Amino acid sequence: MAISYTFEQIASQVRRDILRMVTNAASGHPGGSMSSTDILTVLFFKEMNIVPEKWERNGKGSDMFFLSAGHISPVLYSILARRGYFPVSELSTFRAFGSRLQGHPSIERGLPGVNQAAGSLGQGLSVAIGAALGKKLNNDQNTVYVLIGDGESEEGQIWEAAASAVHHKADNIIAMTDWNKQQIDGTTEQVQSLGDLHAKWSAFGWETIVADGHDFSSIAEAFGKAKELKGNGKPIMILFRTEMGHGVDFMAGTCKWHGKNPSQEQCEQGLSQLKETLGDY
Numbered sequence: 001m002a003i004s005y006t007f008e009q010i011a012s013q014v015r016r017d018i019l020r021m022v023t024n025a026a027s028g029h030p031g032g033s034m035s036s037t038d039i040l041t042v043l044f045f046k047e048m049n050i051v052p053e054k055w056e057r058n059g060k061g062s063d064m065f066f067l068s069a070g071h072i073s074p075v076l077y078s079i080l081a082r083r084g085y086f087p088v089s090e091l092s093t094f095r096a097f098g099s100r101l102q103g104h105p106s107i108e109r110g111l112p113g114v115n116q117a118a119g120s121l122g123q124g125l126s127v128a129i130g131a132a133l134g135k136k137l138n139n140d141q142n143t144v145y146v147l148i149g150d151g152e153s154e155e156g157q158i159w160e161a162a163a164s165a166v167h168h169k170a171d172n173i174i175a176m177t178d179w180n181k182q183q184i185d186g187t188t189e190q191v192q193s194l195g196d197l198h199a200k201w202s203a204f205g206w207e208t209i210v211a212d213g214h215d216f217s218s219i220a221e222a223f224g225k226a227k228e229l230k231g232n233g234k235p236i237m238i239l240f241r242t243e244m245g246h247g248v249d250f251m252a253g254t255c256k257w258h259g260k261n262p263s264q265e266q267c268e269q270g271l272s273q274l275k276e277t278l279g280d281y
Contacts, residue, residue, distance in 0.1 A: 068124020122155030151183030
């Protein structure tokens with residue numbers, strides 16, 4: 001698939017998809033989806049070694065992506081559709097009964113691009129580490145990527161996985177944190193402070209990079225640094241500083257849109273701030 005659009009154009013369309021999906025379904029999680037949009041745009045449209053048309057769940061011979069924070073499925077579905085994994089028109093079935101695009105990613109209907117079911121927060125990092133170690137056993141030189149949330153990082157399993165990855169020298173995994181400092185019922189600082197995430201991941205033995213998750217140059221530079229560090233005996237974490245609801249002014253920077261759908265009027269207001277660039281579904 002030839003990619004002839006800029007990151008800005010793709011990200012704008014993805015945010016439009018997210019708004020329309022959660023509005024039409026009258027449910028879903030737009031806030032974290034929109035804070036992660038720019039990161040996944042660069043990842044899927046530049047960084048990953050993938051051929052969507054030849055995708056297989058086992059990931060053999062290609063990079064793999066795992067979404068740990070499964071509630072932000074709208075951004076994953078839009079990115080996958082826009083990248084060519086399945087028809088863009090299928091986005092209109094989000095959360096519909098019998099749809100392959102369930103509220104949390106599922107594997108039971110074989111949606112291309114979804115390697116593992118997600119939704120139970122804290123588990124995705126463990127799954128991704130297992131996939132990374134599997135690649136090492138198979139002498140597969142490709143990379144495993146995983147996106148976790150900062151609220152999710154309050155889960156103990158995240159830190160058990162962090163220690164395990166270091167012990168097993170999973171140096172072919174590049175993890176990312178959507179560091180928007182918001183979760184379902186408040187800021188992460190109010191709910192359960194995460195402290196200094198950079199110092200924490202570094203103390204666990206990970207190579208740790210901090211980047212601006214809404215600056216495409218910063219995102220690409222962070223991935224470049226991560227790839228240079230790959231294979232040096234340590235797993236890699238990129239902490240992307242982001243803003244919940246980024247791209248729509250009344251959604252930005254607040255937990256209120258973590259899991260709330262806009263009204264039709266609010267959706268139109270949000271769409272007016274985002275350019276239609278690839279064509280709405």
